[in-house]
Amino acid sequence: MTRWRLTVEFDGGPFMGWQRQDHGPSVQEALEQAIGRMTGETVAVHAAGRTDAGVHALAMTAHVDIDRDVTPHRLREGINALVRPDPVAVTAVEPVADDWHARFSCVGRRYLYRILNRRAPPALDAGRVWHIAQTVDSDAMAESATHLVGIHDFTTFRSVHCQSDSPVKTLDSLRVEQVGEEIHVRAAARSFLHHQVRSMVGCLALVGRGQWKPADVKAALEARDRAALGFNAPPHGLYFVEAIYP
Amino acid sequence: MTRWRLTVEFDGGPFMGWQRQDHGPSVQEALEQAIGRMTGETVAVHAAGRTDAGVHALAMTAHVDIDRDVTPHRLREGINALVRPDPVAVTAVEPVADDWHARFSCVGRRYLYRILNRRAPPALDAGRVWHIAQTVDSDAMAESATHLVGIHDFTTFRSVHCQSDSPVKTLDSLRVEQVGEEIHVRAAARSFLHHQVRSMVGCLALVGRGQWKPADVKAALEARDRAALGFNAPPHGLYFVEAIYP
Known part of the structure; x- marks a missing residue:
């Protein structure tokens, strides 16, 4: 074997x-x-x-x-x-090695979320990006993202179906970058809760569209309550980028 | 109107x-x-x-x-x-203006050709890149490309269905760049013959795969004969990038 x-x-x-x-x-x-x-x-x-x-x-x-x-x-x-x-x-x-395990040996996971921010829908990248037609302020998203980095109880950003023992996770980084017409959100952590990345991106997008202030992200996190957000960015903008091993 | x-x-x-x-x-x-x-x-x-x-x-x-x-x-x-x-x-x-014309006012056209050079076929970019599984030498392709830049009779790189009055065109640039697992070929000219970009990329790929030497590209160009090549890179790797106007 x-x-x-x-x-x-x-x-x-x-x-x-x-x-x-x-x-x-x-x-x-x-x-x-x-x-x-x-x-x-x-x-x-x-x-x-x-x-x-x-x-x-x-x-x-x-x-x-x-x-x-x-x-x-x-x-x-x-x-x-x-x-x-x-x-x-x-x-x-x-x-x-026979005792190496893709899941249990993994010490880091990286995701990329792609938002296409322009009026026109995607023709070449349909199904590959989340299209947001309204103007999105990526600087405000980047500012909000800093509130989520670190060790937190991420209950607000957790699916009700999440099977993790604890809602406390360490988010190593959450970076927001404007790349031409796209906004890229890159997240890295040892592990994530179910729906955590899509939920964080959904929250940042509320800020980017001016519906929330950056401080509202901090309040939602501190509420430790799924009802304080309950909105996931759609799946087709999300990419599992890399798994990291010792 | x-x-x-x-x-x-x-x-x-x-x-x-x-x-x-x-x-x-x-x-x-x-x-x-x-x-x-x-x-x-x-x-x-x-x-x-x-x-x-x-x-x-x-x-x-x-x-x-x-x-x-x-x-x-x-x-x-x-x-x-x-x-x-x-x-x-x-x-x-x-x-x-009423006398502005997308085709006749255009003074420059740019194309990008994407080759995915790895053993595994594309999963995310199927239909978006030309997959070449054998090792391709992008440096040899770049060297060959220099032979095609300038004013030439491009009969070798012209479709038999081409309706252009003359096979003489000025190729302003033809750049080959390795971008991760991809090889990008970027072509710019005032105008191109029918199939010229795909034909040039097909020719460069012969060099990249070691079937031709860079000097063979020069010889094929100078032959001014479609029979000296007759091979087009597939259409799905080609992108019309930009039309330029005064």
Whole structure:
């Protein structure tokens, strides 16, 4: 048996999310079926993080145990050939120690959220950005973001379905940058609560559109109450960028 | 009557090209129908350049004459609402002089060609890049490109269907740049022959993959013979970037 580390890019559009679901396609199932067809084995693919329906990944990290002897080259090429036409690509494979775990060994996760801020809807990036037609003040968003960085009880930014033991997390960074017509929000932490990034971006966007003041973000955080916000940015602007390991 | 300048972004994937065709959808027809529904007028939309089937535009420039009084804001919003679900977006509108012409007033055109150079196929950018799995030497491509810049008879890089009076064109620049996993080829000229950019990129890619030497590009150009090459890079990696006016 060899444990393989996989780096996976995917378009989240057609999937119910990373995790296998009874009611629709998932990235996990697409990969498990491709690897199963290639090896004849029933495999389980574990990822650094579970993404929501519609969320994309530039480089999700996952692992899978395979009994059959296979070279890294053939494994990557085989999965990519068999996973088609699903929009999933394995960009790198590497053998790892048997006790290495994509989720439990992970010490950092990075996300990118893309907002397209212009009047016209996206033609080339439909399904890849959150389109906000009203003027957004990215400086006000950046100022608000500073209130969220650090160790906090993020209950306000947590899904009611979140299974984390504690709502207390350390947000290492939350940066807002204007990039041409887009506003990019980059978040980094050891781990995130369910919906935390989309919820934080939704909150920053309220500030960017002038509906909230930056101080309202601080008040919402301190309220430790989901009812103080309850608004998520849509999934299709969100990208899992990178999982970090020691 | 007001002549309007339009800046248009489109995903070329579902279209037979810019120009109205009997046998399938075109960007021109999509815009003309949207404007026609909005104004009740039968309009003709003229573009700076005709793009092939599958070729995208970041910012094509076009113009259209409209009798009805309309504000720039309402014109742009109206077209964008009515052109859906076609992947076309008007990003800017501006009234221009009656003798201003998107094609004949244009003094420069810029294209970008995106090659994804990695083993794994694109998951997020499928239909947006030319995927080349073999290793490509972008330095050799850049060296070859210098042979094509300047005033030349570009017969080798011209479609047999090209309607240009002369095969002699001035290529102002042809730059090759490695951008992460992508190789970007940027071309600028007053005007291009039919298939010239895709043909030049196809030729550079032969060098990048080691099938040709940079000197072979010079020889192919000097042959002034379509049979010396006859290979076009696929359309879906090509973007019309910008039309330039005095």
